[in-house]
Amino acid sequence: MILKASQRSGAKQLSTHLLRTDENEHVELHEINGFVSETLQGAMQEAYALSKGTKCKQFLFSVSLSPPAHESVRVEVFEKAINDIEERLGLQGQPRIIVFHEKEGRRHAHAVWSRIDSETMTAKHLPFFKTKLNSLAKQIYLENGWAMPKGFENPKLRDPTSFTLKEWQQAKRANGIWGLDPRELKSAVQDCWKRSDGATAFTNALEERGLYLARGDRRGHVVLTLDGEPFALSRLIDGKTKDVNAKLGDPNQLRSVDETKALIGEKIAPRLSSYIAEAKRMAVNAMKPLVAQKQQLTVAHQTARQEFDTKLKERWDAEQRERSSRTRKGWAGVWDFMTGRYFKVRKQNELEVQFAKERDRTERHGMVAAQLKERQDLQTQIKSARRREAEQVLALYRDAAKFRRMRESREQASARVRDKGLDLG
Template sequence: MIINGQAVKGAKRLAHHLMKPENEKVSILEISGTASNDNLKWALMDMEALGRLTQSRTGKVLYHANINPQSHEVLSREDYIRSADRLMNELGFEGQPRAVVMHVKQGRQHAHLVVQLTDLDSGKLRPISNNYYKHRTVAKDLEKELRLDRSPRRKSGKSFEQKEAQQAKKLKVDVSHLRTVVTLAYETAKQGKDFLRNLRQSAIELAKGKRLVLVDERGGIHSLTRTLKATAKPKEIKDKLRDVIPDLPSPEEAKERQRLSENISEHNRLYQSEDIALRQLAEFRQKKLMEEVQVRMIERQRQFQRQKGLGL
C-alpha cells in the first residue's frame, strides 16, 4: 500500500476531480461533519468555507490523501474507512470533517480522503508535519493488519521522481529523456573525461557540491547517482569518474557556464526525439553484449584446445 497527501485548495475543482466519469466506478463511502452529508461538492465547499475563518494566506484548508493498495488487491468499504481512521489519527486530524471516496480506474481500486483542517477551538489550521513519514508508517501498519503485499518504498524524504519531476515541469525538461541521454553518455564512456565530453554534447554539465550533480542547459540540478540508479552503483560511478572528480566545478559555477554558453540550441541532442536516444542506447548495449559473447566463445575455444593438448 502506498499513501500520499498534501494540503490543497479549490473545493469545486477537487470535487470535479473526485467525480470524474473517466473512472469506471465512483463510490462515496462517507461524508461526515458537514452540513451537506449527501452531496460531495457541497460538502467540500462547506469545508472550504469553514476554513476561511482561519484567514489562511494560502487558502489550503483541505487535506487530500490517496490510499493506494497494489493493483491486484481489493479492499472493502470497512477496510478503507479503517485506513482513513488510522491515517487521520496519525496526522492529528481526529474528529475533523471528512469525505472518503473510492475509485476503480482501469481495473485498479484506490481511495481518496479529504479532511477539513480548521480547528474550531483554536481558530487555526491543524498543523501538518512529517506527513511523508506518517503516511509510510500507516501504510506499513495497514499492510500487516489487512494482510496486504508489501509495496516497495524509498528510504527517505521526497522521492527523486517527485522532487525532480516538479523541477522538470517548471523548467520544461523531460526527466525521462534526460535520464536516457545521461545513461547513454555514461555507458559509452571509458573514463570520466569521455563522460564529460558526451554530456557537453548534450549541453549538460557535471558538477560537485555535497554530491555529484548534473546541471542541464536551463539550470536544473539533478542527482547523478539517482539519474544512473538503474545503470550503476554510486561506488562504480565514482570509480569510473575518479580522473575528473577533483577538478569539477561547483553547481553555481556550472550554472554560470550554462548561462554563458553560446552553443545552446533548441535542436540540441538533449531535445532530440527520445526514440533516437533510446535506439542509440539499445544499439550500444547490443554491440557490447555481442563483444562479450565473442570473448567468451574465444575463451572456450582456447580452453578446449588446451584440454585437447593435454589429452583430457
C-alpha cells in the same frame, strides 16, 4: 499502501481535481460525512467558509491511499486505513470526503478532512504527520500480507529513479521530443554515470541517449534534453555537487546552457526532427487501436457499473419494503410490542440489513475487481507499445550521436592534414 498527505488550501482546485474524468477512467464519490451539502463542491465550499472564521490558511488535510497495483483491495480495507489515519492524527469527528479513482487498471482513494474544529474554531494541529503516516503505511502492508516496498524495509533501498512532484512535473514538460516515461531520464543518467570513468566517457554516454552535459547558471553541471530542458546532474544521480565536480571537473569548462541549446538547434535537432516525427507518427498509428479499445472498455465498464448499482438499489428497496411489512401497525403493533414479537422482528431485520450490506459490497467488489483485471491486461499491451516507441527513439539518438562523433573525427583529421600542409610549405 502508500500514503501521501499534505495540509493545503485551494478547496475549489482540489474539488476539481478529485472529480476529473479526463485523467481518471472512473471517479466514485464514496462518502461525504460531517457536511451539510451532499455534493463534493458544496462540502469544499463549507470547509472554506468555516475557515474564514479562523486565521488558518491550510484548512484542508488531504491524503492519497495507493495499494499495490495488482492487489484486489476491498472498500473496507480503504475505510479501515482512513479510520486509522483519523485515530493516529487526532482527526476523529472532523468532516471528511472519500473519493475513489481508477486509472490504467489501478485503484486508489483520496480522503480529505476539514482541519477546522467547529466548536473551538481552531485548526487541528497535525505534528509529524508524515512520520506517523509512514509508520501506519508499513502496518497496513503487514496487516494485509502485501509485499512491502524495499524503501519501507530499508530507506537506503528506496527506488533511485523516483522523482519529487516538482521533478516529475518538470520531466513531463520535457517529454515532447524525449519520448520516454519521465523516470527513464533519471534511470538513463544514473546508468551513464555508473559506467563512465570521466567527463569524456560520461558526455559520450549521455549523447547516445539524446542528452547533453552543460554548465548551468546556478546548478553547476546540468543535463539537457533535446527540448533544451535543464536538469541538475547532482539530483538526477542522487549525489553531491563535490562528487560530480571531482569526476567531471570544473563545470566552467563546459558550454553554457544557451550555447548547448544553440548546438542542439543548429546541428542536431533539425537532422533528427523528420526521423523522430516519423517514429512518432508510426507509434501513434500503432497505439490507435489500443486507445480505441481503452475508450470502449471504459464506457462499457461505466455502463455496467451503473446498471449493477441500479439493480442493487432495486433489490435493496424491495427487501426494505419486505422488512417494513413485518412490523404491524395499530393495535396489532401494540400487541407485538407487549408480547415481545416486535423486538424479535427488529432483531431479524437488523441482521438481514447487515447481511444485505455485506452481500452487496462483496458482489460490487467482485465486479470492480474483474473490470480492473481486464483493464490491467490491456494496460500491459499499452506499456509494451510505449516501450517499443521509446526504444525506437533511443536508437535514433544513438545514431545521431555516432554520426556527430564521426563528423567531428573527420573535421579533426582534415584540420591535421591542413596543419601538416602548412608546416611543409
